[in-house]
Amino acid sequence: xxxxxxxxxxxxxxxxxxxxxxxxxxxxxxxxxxxxxxxxxxxxxxxxxxxxxxxxxxxxxxxxxxxxxxxxxxxxxxxxxxxxxxxxxxxxxxxxxxxxxxxxxxxxxxxxxxxxxxxxxxxxxxxxxxxxxxxxxxxxxxxxxxxxxxxxxxxxxxxxxxxxxxxxxxxxxxxxxxxxxxxxxxxxxxxxxxxxxxxxxxxxxxxxxxxxxxxxxxxxxxxxxxxxxxxxxxxxxxxxxxxxxxxxxxxxxxxxxxxxxxxxxxxxxxxxxxxxxxxxxxxxxxxxxxxxxxxxxxxxxxxxxxxxxxxxxxxxxxxxxxxxxxxxxxxxxxxxxxxxxxxxxxxxxxxxxxxxxxxxxxxxxxxxxxxxxxxxxxxxxxxxxxxxxx
Amino acid sequence: xxxxxxxxxxxxxxxxxxxxxxxxxxxxxxxxxxxxxxxxxxxxxxxxxxxxxxxxxxxxxxxxxxxxxxxxxxxxxxxxxxxxxxxxxxxxxxxxxxxxxxxxxxxxxxxxxxxxxxxxxxxxxxxxxxxxxxxxxxxxxxxxxxxxxxxxxxxxxxxxxxxxxxxxxxxxxxxxxxxxxxxxxxxxxxxxxxxxxxxxxxxxxxxxxxxxxxxxxxxxxxxxxxxxxxxxxxxxxxxxxxxxxxxxxxxxxxxxxxxxxxxxxxxxxxxxxxxxxxxxxxxxxxxxxxxxxxxxxxxxxxxxxxxxxxxxxxxxxxxxxxxxxxxxxxxxxxxxxxxxxxxxxx
Numbered sequence: 001x002x003x004x005x006x007x008x009x010x011x012x013x014x015x016x017x018x019x020x021x022x023x024x025x026x027x028x029x030x031x032x033x034x035x036x037x038x039x040x041x042x043x044x045x046x047x048x049x050x051x052x053x054x055x056x057x058x059x060x061x062x063x064x065x066x067x068x069x070x071x072x073x074x075x076x077x078x079x080x081x082x083x084x085x086x087x088x089x090x091x092x093x094x095x096x097x098x099x100x101x102x103x104x105x106x107x108x109x110x111x112x113x114x115x116x117x118x119x120x121x122x123x124x125x126x127x128x129x130x131x132x133x134x135x136x137x138x139x140x141x142x143x144x145x146x147x148x149x150x151x152x153x154x155x156x157x158x159x160x161x162x163x164x165x166x167x168x169x170x171x172x173x174x175x176x177x178x179x180x181x182x183x184x185x186x187x188x189x190x191x192x193x194x195x196x197x198x199x200x201x202x203x204x205x206x207x208x209x210x211x212x213x214x215x216x217x218x219x220x221x222x223x224x225x226x227x228x229x230x231x232x233x234x235x236x237x238x239x240x241x242x243x244x245x246x247x248x249x250x251x252x253x254x255x256x257x258x259x260x261x262x263x264x265x266x267x268x269x270x271x272x273x274x275x276x277x278x279x280x281x282x283x284x285x286x287x288x289x290x291x292x293x294x295x296x297x298x299x300x301x302x303x304x305x306x307x308x309x310x311x312x313x314x315x316x317x318x319x320x321x322x323x324x325x326x327x328x329x330x331x332x333x334x335x336x337x338x339x340x341x342x343x344x345x346x347x348x349x350x351x352x353x354x355x356x357x358x359x360x361x362x363x364x365x366x367x368x369x370x371x372x373x374x375x376x377x378x379x380x381x382x383x384x385x386x387x388x389x390x
Numbered sequence: 391x392x393x394x395x396x397x398x399x400x401x402x403x404x405x406x407x408x409x410x411x412x413x414x415x416x417x418x419x420x421x422x423x424x425x426x427x428x429x430x431x432x433x434x435x436x437x438x439x440x441x442x443x444x445x446x447x448x449x450x451x452x453x454x455x456x457x458x459x460x461x462x463x464x465x466x467x468x469x470x471x472x473x474x475x476x477x478x479x480x481x482x483x484x485x486x487x488x489x490x491x492x493x494x495x496x497x498x499x500x501x502x503x504x505x506x507x508x509x510x511x512x513x514x515x516x517x518x519x520x521x522x523x524x525x526x527x528x529x530x531x532x533x534x535x536x537x538x539x540x541x542x543x544x545x546x547x548x549x550x551x552x553x554x555x556x557x558x559x560x561x562x563x564x565x566x567x568x569x570x571x572x573x574x575x576x577x578x579x580x581x582x583x584x585x586x587x588x589x590x591x592x593x594x595x596x597x598x599x600x601x602x603x604x605x606x607x608x609x610x611x612x613x614x615x616x617x618x619x620x621x622x623x624x625x626x627x628x629x630x631x632x633x634x635x636x637x638x639x640x641x642x643x644x645x646x647x648x649x650x651x652x653x654x655x656x657x658x659x660x661x662x663x664x665x666x667x668x669x670x671x672x673x674x675x676x677x678x679x680x681x682x683x684x685x686x687x688x689x690x691x692x693x694x695x696x697x698x699x700x701x702x703x704x705x706x707x708x709x710x711x712x713x714x715x716x717x718x719x720x721x722x723x724x725x726x727x728x729x730x731x732x733x734x735x736x
């Protein structure tokens with residue numbers, strides 16, 4: 001096997017509990033995002049665009065859709081003769097086997113895979129963030145600083161800093177202290193959960209961590225603090241740009257809305273940094289005579305008869321006449337009837353919204369309609385209220 | 391259909407679409423927002439379970455090769471069989487070939503080695519959605535030498551129709567014989583000439599199929615065939631029944647509409663950014679329509695850019711045309727003007 005300079009390990013086993021009904025049947029990285037993509041497309045595209053051709057995708061929770069989405073990796077040019085994409089689920093061996101117990105344990109269980117390629121460096125990323133980042137530049141930084149580990153870090157608003165793992169650094173951007181969700185943060189430099197390790201060091205510490213019965217087998221909580229304690233060189237790689245954890249309904253909705261800004265934080269039309277996904281040969285979208293569309297993103301295969309304002313509409317969605325959709329995200333193949341009003345909502349895949357329905361958030365919250373469900377079962381029918389107001 | 395080799399014949403494209411076929415064969419002319427004409431034939435073959443497809447290409451084939459790639463979109467990137475490209479070429483003792491028969495003669499070895507006993511020869515520019523399997527059953531059940539497929543509604547003038555909508559099954563042995571004996575006959579110009587000359591000597595049967603066939607032979611035809619797609623039910627049916635028509639996939643972002651966009655009764659493909667007004671038009675992938683621009687009853691091919699306050703009505707823009715701000719291009723007749731690829735109108 002040819003030695004690879006850097007292999008990426010993409011953690012994609014997360015359940016995404018806080019996404020509620022959206023992750024009932026699919027893993028968080030497979031949740032649709034941005035009109036045609038799934039969340040994991042952003043990290044996979046980052047890998048391809050950064051020249052990484054070997055990616056292990058670690059799956060665990062509800063992997064069916066994720067597996068079929070990734071396939072042999074051809075949308076991301078990862079169907080390679082040497083390397084390419086590997087789906088790495090937990091497995092059993094002669095003496096048993098276990099689920100992935102934490103981020104570090106997941107990589108530990110796949111050391112055989114890494115050993116196969118025997119890379120100089122290992123990039124560890126997770127499949128549930130939206131951002132565009134050139135990992136090649138991060139690797140250059142890692143090499144220039146002669147680091148054992150480089151952690152990508154972003155400045156977050158001070159008031160939110162206590163929600164993140166905070167990195168305290170010296171003037172050389174060398175990490176001096178970790179603080180996991182500090183109550184009184186000394187710094188607002190947050191870890192993005194993107195690591196580059198020297199492979200030999202990583203191997204050594206994963207084995208040490210596995211032997212430690214008190215460890216929770218997590219990079220942020222166990223492995224990295226141990227490395228710091230042992231005096232290894234850990235550097236923070238400052239990242240400036242858009243980075244969004246879409247782990248909650250609210251943040252998922254917000255990140256979709258961010259794409260509708262006049263200058264969107266991630267330019268999906270940037271041909272130098274294409275975000276790639278699986279596409280399914282749909283028709284161009286049809287915008288009917290009765291339709292009105294303002295400030296929105298709409299994907300192939302849609303048929304729009306109604307009015308759309310400031311919304312993201314995924315593949316194959318039908319919107320009936322006299323329907324008004326505002327500030328909402330409509331996921332693939334949802335069918336929205338006539339005379340419907342939808343405001344500030346996420347409508348799940350294949351949902352059916354009956355004629356005359358009224359769906360809106362209370363107290364500025366995002367309403368969510370489950371995938372594959374008809375709205376009758378999940379929301380109130382406010383038809384009468386709406387018509388009397390008109 | 392394991393025993394069938396699909397042969398898409400792109401010779402004899404007599405009908406030309408002026409500027410649209412200046413640098414590309416008719417088969418790779420863009421259609422319907424994201425397709426090219428040959429997608430229909432390739433998808434029909436795929437949906438009929440034909441696993442081996444050869445394409446006879448006559449010059450100007452760069453655009454076509456770019457579109458076809460390794461045939462993956464039509465499931466033709468196979469280890470055994472799949473897509474075979476048979477371009478015209480010149481050898482030390484001959485000039486570049488002129489007819490499909492001469493081209494077939496140069497590629498005779500390919501056909502001799504092919505494992506299939508039956509060929510399905512198709513003109514690659516027909517817009518139709520058809521399953522060839524029923525016709526093939528008729529062909530084999532009757533043990534016909536040749537079965538010619540005709541669209542049902544226009545079965546009066548067989549010969550004329552057949553030369554236009556060229557689709558037929560033929561036994562390979564007979565096909566090889568025809569090529570060897572007629573490739574350099576002076577008065578014979580094409581494979582269909584041979585078939586009509588020797589029709590009486592072999593068992594040739596017709597097969598009438600119910601599907602509609604659109605044949606694009608002029609700019610007017612092309613314009614109408616596209617505009618017809620603005621009936622979404624018709625388009626949906628054309629593209630999905632009986633089989634799905636597939637085209638080359640691109641990684642274009644969803645269409646972006648800004649707060650100034652006004653769009654109605656139009657087809658818009660991915661990768662477009664619409665800031666202006668679009669009505670009764672077909673907009674292909676990656677087109678930019680700037681603020682204040684107005685497009686009506688037009689066909690705008692890939693990656694065009696329409697400047698601010700420009701007005702277009704009844705026009706066809708080939709790929710990558712740039713219309714500078716405030717330009718006005720209006721034709722009032724049913725013969726829309728065509729702006730050639732890459733032109734800058736200022």
